[in-house]
Amino acid sequence: MSIPDDLAEQLLNAIIDGTYPPGSTLPPEAELAEASAVSRLTVREAVKHLRAQNVVRVVRGRGTYVNPPDRWTALAPVVKAASRGTGGGLSEALIEARRLIENGAAELAAHRRTEDDLAELREHLATMRAAAETGDTEQFVQADIDFHDVVLRASGNLFVPLLFEPFGALLAQGRRETSAVPRIRANAIDHHEAVLDALATGDPELARRAMNAHMNQTADDLRTHVLKPAQP
Structure with missing residues (x-):
């Protein structure tokens, strides 16, 4: 520099x-x-x-x-500013951006995924389940990120994974915050399984709906369990 x-x-x-x-x-x-x-x-x-x-x-x-x-x-300073931000506004904005990209990626991936892609997704989902059982947040987060990375690559469009590249650290930070909550981990597993099942059918609309439901779940869990935790 x-x-x-x-x-x-x-x-x-x-x-x-x-x-x-x-x-x-x-x-x-x-x-x-x-x-x-x-x-x-x-x-x-x-x-x-x-x-x-x-x-x-x-x-x-x-x-x-x-x-x-x-x-x-420029994206780099915006991402840096977001990573320093507090409160839910930036986190929810990131979910909105993810929705725009990942719903379309899932739709494309339903057409273009291979059996190897499905095998990778099953492996990452299994790792998420094992990490949830042991309470290993770091392993859970990494498996979650790896699962979505497979979907992005399975879209068959070289530009799609690159769109996510600048968000890497920010996504990992947000997932560590949410994945520390057991209820959120359980919800995430259910929705990742639904995305995998939809991709396996090869139905683009079903895959898009499954990913969109996952984005809805992510936003709801953020608001319910992280931004406004339930009072004892």
Whole structure:
């Protein structure tokens, strides 16, 4: 990573952490250069990088303003901001994005999956069951991720798995939070089994409905067991 890229990353982290909230201005170029022990040219290049992602905008004669995340145009900073977020809004937004991609992937996979794909899915489902019985959250999460990865690849479209690549760490983080709850693990197993059964039939509409039901279950479990835990 170059020095300007490193400084751009530091500034992005400061924006995400709230040091420079949306609508605020970054410190003047000279001040940033002195604070970071770099040249003003380096600061200029770092800000240029953030401008290219629409993280900040320059208003001539007034300064460099921080844009809200919903105006950012690059996926990497948005994912980083989401991974630092708290509350349910970002988690539910991620489920919505998953629904858009995974429902279609399941539909394609029903047409294109192979017997080897089905065998892999059965193996990952078996691992999920074993991990649920022993309370091994990490193993459960990995098997869950692996199951969905097979579905994405079984779609037969090279672009589909790539769409999920930037979400990797964020998905794993969210699944660790939800999969620690036994009721959620049980629900997930039931729905993964339904997705597998639907894919085995080769019926695209059935596969889409099964995956959509799984997304509904994921959203409901998040709201019921994680965001608003039941009172004793």
